[in-house]
Amino acid sequence: MEKVKEELKRLLQEGEIKGVLGFVPSSSPQKNRVFYTENPDDVSRFTVSLFNTPNLTTYLFRFKDKGKIALFLRPCEQRALNVLISEGKIKREDVFVIGVPCQGAVDPFRLEEQVDAEINSVEVKDDKILVNNAISVYIKEVMPYSCRVCEDVEEDVDIKIDGEDKRPSHEEYSKIEDFDKKTPSEKWAFFKETFERCTRCYACREVCPMCYCEQCFVDSYDPLWVEPGLSLQDIMSYHLIKMYHMAGRCTNCGACERACPENIPLSLLTSMLAHRLKRDFGYISGKNGTQKVFLGEYHYEDKGDFIK
Amino acid sequence: MKKIKLKDFKKALSKWGEVYIRTRDGFLKEGRLSSKKSKKSPKEFLLPREEVLLAIHKKGADTEVLEAHPSKKKVVMGALPCDMKGLELTTKNFLNSPEDPYYKKRVENTLFVSEMCQYPSSSCFCTSFDYGPSSKMGDITYFRLNDDNVLCEPISEKGKKALLWEQYPDAGEKDLEIMEKMLRETAKRLQKLNISYDFSRAREVYASSELKDAVFSCLNCGACTYVCPTCYCFDIRDIERKDFVLRERVWDSCMFFVYSLEASGHNPRKNRSKRAENRFMHKFFYQPLQYKEFGCTGCGRCVDVCPAGYDIRETIRSIQSFMEGKNG
Ligand code: SF4
Ligand code: SF4
Ligand code: SF4
Ligand code: SF4
Numbered sequence: 267m268e269k270v271k272e273e274l275k276r277l278l279q280e281g282e283i284k285g286v287l288g289f290v291p292s293s294s295p296q297k298n299r300v301f302y303t304e305n306p307d308d309v310s311r312f313t314v315s316l317f318n319t320p321n322l323t324t325y326l327f328r329f330k331d332k333g334k335i336a337l338f339l340r341p342c343e344q345r346a347l348n349v350l351i352s353e354g355k356i357k358r359e360d361v362f363v364i365g366v367p368c369q370g371a372v373d374p375f376r377l378e379e380q381v382d383a384e385i386n387s388v389e390v391k392d393d394k395i396l397v398n399n400a401i402s403v404y405i406k407e408v409m410p411y412s413c414r415v416c417e418d419v420e421e422d423v424d425i426k427i428d429g430e431d432k433r434p435s436h437e438e439y440s441k442i443e444d445f446d447k448k449t450p451s452e453k454w455a456f457f458k459e460t461f462e463r464c465t466r467c468y469a470c471r472e473v474c475p476m477c478y479c480e481q482c483f484v485d486s487y488d489p490l491w492v493e494p495g496l497s498l499q500d501i502m503s504y505h506l507i508k509m510y511h512m513a514g515r516c517t518n519c520g521a522c523e524r525a526c527p528e529n530i531p532l533s534l535l536t537s538m539l540a541h542r543l544k545r546d547f548g549y550i551s552g553k554n555g556t557q558k559v560f561l562g563e564y565h566y567e568d569k570g571d572f573i574k
Numbered sequence: 575m576k577k578i579k580l581k582d583f584k585k586a587l588s589k590w591g592e593v594y595i596r597t598r599d600g601f602l603k604e605g606r607l608s609s610k611k612s613k614k615s616p617k618e619f620l621l622p623r624e625e626v627l628l629a630i631h632k633k634g635a636d637t638e639v640l641e642a643h644p645s646k647k648k649v650v651m652g653a654l655p656c657d658m659k660g661l662e663l664t665t666k667n668f669l670n671s672p673e674d675p676y677y678k679k680r681v682e683n684t685l686f687v688s689e690m691c692q693y694p695s696s697s698c699f700c701t702s703f704d705y706g707p708s709s710k711m712g713d714i715t716y717f718r719l720n721d722d723n724v725l726c727e728p729i730s731e732k733g734k735k736a737l738l739w740e741q742y743p744d745a746g747e748k749d750l751e752i753m754e755k756m757l758r759e760t761a762k763r764l765q766k767l768n769i770s771y772d773f774s775r776a777r778e779v780y781a782s783s784e785l786k787d788a789v790f791s792c793l794n795c796g797a798c799t800y801v802c803p804t805c806y807c808f809d810i811r812d813i814e815r816k817d818f819v820l821r822e823r824v825w826d827s828c829m830f831f832v833y834s835l836e837a838s839g840h841n842p843r844k845n846r847s848k849r850a851e852n853r854f855m856h857k858f859f860y861q862p863l864q865y866k867e868f869g870c871t872g873c874g875r876c877v878d879v880c881p882a883g884y885d886i887r888e889t890i891r892s893i894q895s896f897m898e899g900k901n902g
Contacts, residue, residue: 292883293696299883300791319881320793328846374881382598384610384695465623468830469795469881485832487811494811494824495624525881527613527797 270364270427271309274336278306283362284333287322288312295388296374300325314338314427316372316390316405321521323347323475326356336362340371341419341433342412345517345552346475348419352552352559353515355478358422365423369432370405370413373524377408406434410520412533415439415540417518420554439541441534457502463528464501466494470522470532471508476515483507509535514543514560517552575717575725576742577749580607583716583724584651590685590736591647594619596654607652607718610693615803615875616650616657617664620680623825627676627810630819644676649685656700656873658688658711660803666865667806676823685736686712692756694763697874699887702767704867708757717753725753767890769858769868771897776859780851784896788889789850791882796827798876798884804857804869807833828853854889 277283285304290311292299297319301311322337323346329335339347344363350356372395378385381401389396395403406414414437448456468484471477483491484504492503509516518540523532543549547568549560578586587593597605600614631638653661668677691700691707700706713733716726725745728734745753779785799805809826812819826833829850834843843849861869870886877885 289883293877293885293887294883297881297883299885302790319883324793386696465797465800467796467800467827469793469797472793472795473881481831481835485830493813494809495813495822525793525795527801527879527881 267314267427270425271312273425274364275306275309277336277362278304278309282334283336285329285335286312287325287329287335287337288364289314289318289338294374294385296372296377296385312338314366316369316395316409317374317388318371319374319521319524320473321346321475321519323350323356324473324521326350326361326475327478329360334360334362336364336424338364338366338427339423340366340368340519341421341431342368342416342517342519343521344421344423345417345419345550346519348422348552348555349515349517349559350475351555352557358555362425363423365421365426367427367429367431368416370409370434371520371524372405372408373410373520373529375524375527375529377403379529380408409434410523410533411441411531412518412520412523412537412540415442415518415537417540417544417550417553419552422555439537442538442541445534445538458498460531461501461505462498464496464505464530465528466496466501466504467527469525469527470530473521473525474512474516475519475521476512477508483511505532505535509539512536513539514549514551516540575727575745575750576739577719577723577725577745578742580718580722580724583726586737587649587651587685587687591649591683593649593651596652596689601650601653611654611656611691611695611698611873611875613875613878614801615660615873616653617660617803617806619648619650619684620661620668620677621664621806621808621825622823625676625823627821627823629821632817632819642676644679644683647683647685649687651687652689653686653712654689654691654693654873655705655707655709655711656691656698656871657803658686659700659703659705659709659871660873661686662711663804663861663865663867663869663871664806666867685714685732687714687716687733688712690715690717690753690757692718692760694760695874695878696765697877697885699765699767699872699874701761701764702769702872702890703870705871707760707764717757719749719752725749765887767872767887768894769890771858771862771893773859773863775897776855776863779859779893779896780855782896784892785851785854785889786847788892789847789854789884791884792829792846792850792880793882794829794831794846794849795881796825796829797879797881799827799829799853800825801875801879803871803873803875805853828856850884854886854893858890858893 287302289298290301298317321343351358380403381397386398393405414434416433493500516536518536520533594601595607596612598608600612601616626642629640668674688711713730714728716724807826808823811822835841857869
């Protein structure tokens with residue numbers, strides 16, 4: 267990390283990059299604060315950890331045509347950048363990618379729920395987090411499911427932070443396969459139990475790099491796709507239509523789930539997209555920046571012949 | 575002050591209306607009184623997340639308008655001073671002329687039983703404003719002496735009539751001493767910010783790069799506005815049902831793009847940072863200018879809920895130094 271910081275400082279001083287986008291510690295140790303600087307002296311403040319919650323590619327839209335921005339990205343976040351590149355939204359030459367070795371990402375709100383106490387300090391010890399020097403929690407239990415089914419990226423970074431890639435093992439999509447076995451009414455019961463507490467705060471939308479529409483379908487009055495209330499039907503309409511818009515684009519980065527203050531297991535939905543994409547089309551979204559966008563190409567051997 | 579068993583207190587209150595108590599999450603009918611501030615403020619008792627104002631019934635060629643009047647009596651038990659302060663502020667907005675009849679009805683139908691606070695957390699900064707953990711607010715206030723007993727007293731006329739106060743014993747000297755001591759300790763543990771703003775410089779602050787930089791991390795979700803006890807923005811929507819059209823009031827958030835989108839297609843706060851800046855400006859400049867009081871209670875809920883690690887206190891400090899730096 268120190269070597270990388272030195273290099274970033276030099277790049278800023280020499281004007282090779284315009285600014286650096288990353289995280290600095292916040293008043294809550296379980297979630298670092300997103301921070302942007304153009305000042306070389308600020309570079310030392312950046313921190314890289316499991317407690318970096320949002321996916322920084324989301325913030326890139328604020329820097330359109332502003333010059334080259336350096337940002338810290340985990341593998342799934344690099345994939346998100348790749349999708350935005352293939353969609354023509356971001357130019358590769360406008361970003362300077364700092365590769366981050368990943369060990370999974372912690373959902374701060376899930377951690378809070380688990381320890382049920384105010385969090386004053388966190389310390390990572392192997393596969394556990396020691397909270398307030400007293401309570402030990404398995405990382406696995408406080409990260410989104412998406413981290414367990416993480417897919418690889420064809421690495422294309424400009425600089426890399428040393429460190430072992432300790433991503434939680436690439437588990438099979440067993441939870442998704444189990445979910446598939448449920449009947450429609452069991453699925454609805456599951457949604458009722460887990461999604462009913464959604465407040466429609468849209469943190470999951472605002473944090474998502476793929477949700478870059480200026481005006482979201484849920485905010486449309488005419489036509490009114492989704493009513494503004496909190497019935498389960500409205501809530502699920504939002505989430506399921508969002509998923510349609512994510513198909514082949516979402517890289518299962520889990521940022522939406524980590525941003526959700528209500529601890530809704532959103533990455534189950536996104537993992538389902540990833541699972542279908544891989545199983546039926548052998549496609550991994552954002553694997554690199556050169557593959558075509560999923561819905562932008564077809565092959566003769568694809569299932570279904572409606573398009574031929 | 576009277577000394578009452580918590581159990582009996584709750585039971586007595588339930589004669590006035592349905593009792594909702596402070597839990598970790600929000601104010602609920604079930605659950606135990608928590609030893610923390612709740613994640614959500616009790617503002618939804620006066621301004622529900624979703625509320626039908628009127629229904630238009632289609633009957634063949636005729637229509638009938640049915641107005642919905644909230645009538646259920648509710649007791650909000652354990653609202654902390656920061657919750658109550660928040661409600662005072664929203665009430666200023668809704669009961670300023672013209673009065674909002676729906677809001678007013680809810681005020682009449684709700685008994686606020688506040689708890690003096692012993693639960694400061696690292697995100698709290700209430701003493702930066704003109705009240706604190708020992709402020710006695712609402713209709714009735716109480717102090718939680720221990721798991722089983724409370725010391726309490728009525729504040730408003732409504733509170734005086736709500737219980738048969740004479741039947742309870744007075745609190746002893748010793749109990750009152752414990753209360754004073756505990757409340758002093760609580761106040762000591764709180765962070766007090768220096769906020770001395772010159773409100774006439776609002777335009778300058780809104781245009782400053784200091785404010786823009788301070789709110790950078792904000793994602794413009796609505797999470798903080800929904801938990802904030804003083805955010806009261808709403809939208810009115812007409813919803814069609816089979817034989818009805820329902821006119822509903824639902825929460826809105828100044829953080830959303832469509833909030834400030836005008837019919838012409840122009841959006842004065844198209845830019846994300848402007849939306850976040852506006853939230854700060856409203857609470858720390860426009861509300862003081864309009865109501866002579868800050869629009870923030872220092873409850874810290876926005877700090878707790880923000881997924882981007884944004885902390886409003888950093889913005890408060892940075893604007894404070896902006897004030898000092900530029901005008902000496
Ligand atoms: S972040 Fe959570 S509560 Fe907010 S809209 Fe998304 S799922 Fe609902
Ligand atoms: S939907 Fe969630 S998991 Fe998918 S890209 Fe967006 S934030 Fe990441
Ligand atoms: S300050 Fe945080 S919680 Fe509030 S809108 Fe911004 S990102 Fe959301
Ligand atoms: S702005 Fe934040 S600290 Fe202030 S009243 Fe609202 S939630 Fe509480």
